[in-house]
Amino acid sequence: MAIWRFDAIGTTWEIETSNELGADERRLVGAEIDRFDREWSRFRGDSAVTRVGRDGGSISSPDAGAMLDAYLDLSQATTGAVNPLVADSLAALGYDASYSLVASDPIAAPRDWTDRVRWTEGEATASAPALLDVGALGKGRLVDIVTDVLADVPGDLVVDAGGDMRVRGSAVRIGLEHPYDASKAIGVIELQDAALCASAINRRAWGDGLHHVLDARTGVPVRTWAATWAIAPAAMRADAIATALFFDGGPELAATWGVEWVRMSTDGRAERSPGCPAQLFTTRP
Template structure:
């Protein structure tokens, strides 16, 4: 997947079901048998707390305390007994579950690369390359590492496929809204008057000239790669596992970056879908054995302005304001079986061996080589862009929980909502009407892993 020679160490229809999810019908994760569930990985956020004015979440821990709401991950712990924790990664932490122990050299290499990654892409570091772009009065030429090519390429595709609603130049809007490098969460008084492309903020396609991994600007530009950056790190680390694990057989692993998961196991992992209204509850489950699974929600990273309006980090880049009609999204991307350990220096030069007929070759290549990056970006894009529009460009499955507690899912989503409705594969009509469906089914009620809803990371 990744070539680390230059790194520190080496028109589609969407079948849906729309349903209200009453609070009385949600499943409490704590009622699931204690031997079959793992409650995510951030202790603080999974104890019912939000990230409201909490820029420093507790680091992940492979050994949850007895008093926390986490439960022993017996099933997964037996299958993947070795856990490497990187508690400072991107400000949210990262856990690597493997079936064989990683040698110290590889663990150190991963740790060093995480630092290298942040030194290039973090907008919270003044001395990062992104930080220098933000403070360059007259712009300049900024060279990023070769491994950043895949990230920039996907942002090109997301910008085009969302008509500009996903744009890394949204960093300026986040800063104006208070999500700045000091985590002030204090919006500028005139934030709304200057937010978004409609008010003249820089845009990725016009104000950032890209030549491979070199970005050229002519004025200060505040980039934020948070929509895809955490997922991209996971993909690059998976490449390191394939390249440097040093074992005769491919290792099994789960990389857990707090809402962004990459699963590579012989048997499926059951993942609970966290309820954005209550982290102690799940609204459904999925089963994944090979591929990426990412979640996004404003539930863990939100704050208020002086007038009491709720703000969060999931913005529409056109107007620069938080999206308020979506509560949570979940995206699954399944690459070809060989793609997890396939090396490529461009993250886009080797064509996928399995093509989705509804998408072009380049998007299938992205899914093959950077599946978590794609899932991460799409989980954000679903806040601003209809799923049918995105599925015309990318191969993925998704589930969406709207702010009004209605939900939708694509036909091959690898799971479903609890107490959902039986439905047939019926296309969304051009008017957006949905068929009437009224037959209830009972959900499975166990999970080995929770997909915590993502919060803002340090990129």
């Protein structure tokens, strides 16, 4: 397998293909990643999200409808714990556009986000300034986009964006990294023609118990679950469920969507969905 490594959207990407990708294919991948980043990154001063957060208005994007439809399902399933207006809460705790990592008091995200943000398939509109954060599923969405860009590339394909990945062709054996010891795995899974996305409180963590997975209703980082993994045909839904699993309602949404999953609690217990193909080394007593 040929491997193309590069950094984008704050993480390292690895794209594995049966044969080396050509210059045109790499250019198309880079163009789609840049487009998505210019539209949805709250860490860029020139992004559409930053503009709407400052002035209100619209974001024209082919990803708007798919992502915000999924956020609506996430928000309803978790009774508001997952909410795209959590951006201000993240910024208050120091995970802001400048990565200050200086925390102030947590704030709750507005629960009426669907009154503040409206959307169609290709556009999201905020009636007043509203800073969106699509971190609950955006990286998975981008993995799907890159996979689609490479749909005509023959042979096996693995698109891996910092551990959120989609596999086409031959099966790939993947370890589920222990959230408290990166040298260990709590289990393994054979992934074939599917996506695997993960989330953990040890990633993007700073300060005293601060990390990027917040309960939008309170603005406070979650404490019960340490890590989650979700397996689905497409990476956006896997990424979304990996976020939802930190909250009540997440397993029920996963069942509705047909997504299999594993999660590990902060006291070391692991559990999984009934049909999950992962082999676990640690289980719930």
